[in-house]
Amino acid sequence: MLDNMLDAAILKALPPGCEVVDVSQHGTASWSTGYKVAVEVDGEEKEYFLKVGYRARHADMALGEYESQKSLAKYLPDNAAVPLAFGTLESDPSKSFYITSYRDLKDKTADPTQLAEVLTKLHSSSVSPTGKFGFHVMTFNGHAPVVNDWCDTWEEWYSRQLRSDIRWEQSIRGPDADFDRVAEEFFQKVIPRLLRPLQTGGRNIKPVLVHGDIWHGNAQIDMETNQVILFDSCCCYAHNELELHMMREPRYRFTGEHIKKYRQMIPPSEPAEDFDDRNALYAMRDNIINAGLHQHRASLRQAVKKEMERLLAKHPDGIEGFQEPSINSGNPV
Structure with missing residues (x-):
């Protein structure tokens, strides 16, 4: 199991009862790091994109992106990355996260x-x-x-x-x-x-x-x-x-x-x-x-x-x- 690679707050945002099967880095910026997270739940594999931000206003940035993508998805359900969750890490409050379903772009x-x-x-x-x-x-x-x-x-x-x-x-x-x-x-x-x-x-x-x-x-x-x-x-x-x-x-x-x-x-x-x-x-x-x-x-x-x-x-x-x-x-x- 790879659950120990992810913060408890992130695990709580993933589907209940899922098992983390892979975590790999997927893109970076000067204010965040991206990851591809694969989980298995009820025998089905699902993939998510995880962004971890660490700038001074990381919590506000995670909230802003979540609400922005939520609004876009309301009008463009087929053309917007749909957000799943956001929050601050329990183990390191100097960082926040944002999760969306993974798409192969x-x-x-x-x-x-x-x-x-x-x-x-x-x-x-x-x-x-x-x-x-x-x-x-x-x-x-x-x-x-x-x-x-x-x-x-x-x-x-x-x-x-x-x-x-x-x-x-x-x-x-x-x-x-x-x-x-x-x-x-x-x-x-x-x-x-x-x-x-x-x-x-x-x-x-x-x-x-x-x-x-x-x-x-x-x-x-x-x-x-x-x-x-x-x-x-x-x-x-x-x-x-x-x-x-x-x-x-x-x-x-x-x-x-x-x-x-x-x-x-x-x-x-x-x-x-x-x-x-x-x-x-x-x-x-x-x-x-x-x-x-x-x-x-x-x-x-x-x-x-x-x-x-x-x-x-x-x-x-x-x-x-x-x-x-x-x-x-x-x-x-």
């Missing part, structure tokens, strides 16, 4: 139509339980916290979160007065200019559930069903276009072709002509988080600053410079 990039269909289903069917933007627990992008207190406007939620991401990154890489100067003007001018029109002038957007960290490593193909499976989520109810932000960056395998196919299924929010600038704005979050997560990507802080400066030059007057689109502008796809 292949590291194959979902084609644009495959991915767009899954995201369209998620964004079209999900409904915020409060009608607001946010989520019922804090989630984590890597180990960067996502502050999910409910907000009435998308501008409020996104502004708060980008500020939080910047503070988090600077807590790791150190302060940057010049970056802060540019960022403050950006928050005063560009964010209102790009996000406020989404919910003014008779326009509105519905908060929908987003995975929050869609890149090729978190959306792989099930070897048995050939379906796209989403995992490692940091969900919230957000503007649906937030989901596309990582597809802008060349370091990921999801590309502009994936964005194009998604836009054919769900047209850009109005004002549609702001779509690319909103996408650039949303991409800043992933870049600033990556600058904090990975030393070799610390230069992304300066890339974010350059994008802020570019958008400031394009929208120097902020919301005062916004002009209502022509009635015949349409929805370009």
Whole structure:
């Protein structure tokens, strides 16, 4: 028996009466270690994926992933890793765990139509339980916290979160007065200019559930069903276009072709002509988080600053410079 390889809290989360027959390491990150766990119960073998986290906020991270995947599975029962349990280790309270059913996934990039269909289903069917933007627990992008207190406007939620991401990154890489100067003007001018029109002038957007960290490593193909499976989520109810932000960056395998196919299924929010600038704005979050997560990507802080400066030059007057689109502008796809 291999039961002594697993903490008592993990054993309690597995099927009652099961016998552990194999435990093997299965993937790592700088904030967690993954394992494949095989058990036998009533003569049948079952497999699970176990993640053990050891960062400072490991318990909150386990809860956030559990609730995120639970929410995804509600709307995408065939396309989400379904969570089984989470908790803190009894033998070592400095670590927490998260368990889901094991799937044999292949590291194959979902084609644009495959991915767009899954995201369209998620964004079209999900409904915020409060009608607001946010989520019922804090989630984590890597180990960067996502502050999910409910907000009435998308501008409020996104502004708060980008500020939080910047503070988090600077807590790791150190302060940057010049970056802060540019960022403050950006928050005063560009964010209102790009996000406020989404919910003014008779326009509105519905908060929908987003995975929050869609890149090729978190959306792989099930070897048995050939379906796209989403995992490692940091969900919230957000503007649906937030989901596309990582597809802008060349370091990921999801590309502009994936964005194009998604836009054919769900047209850009109005004002549609702001779509690319909103996408650039949303991409800043992933870049600033990556600058904090990975030393070799610390230069992304300066890339974010350059994008802020570019958008400031394009929208120097902020919301005062916004002009209502022509009635015949349409929805370009």
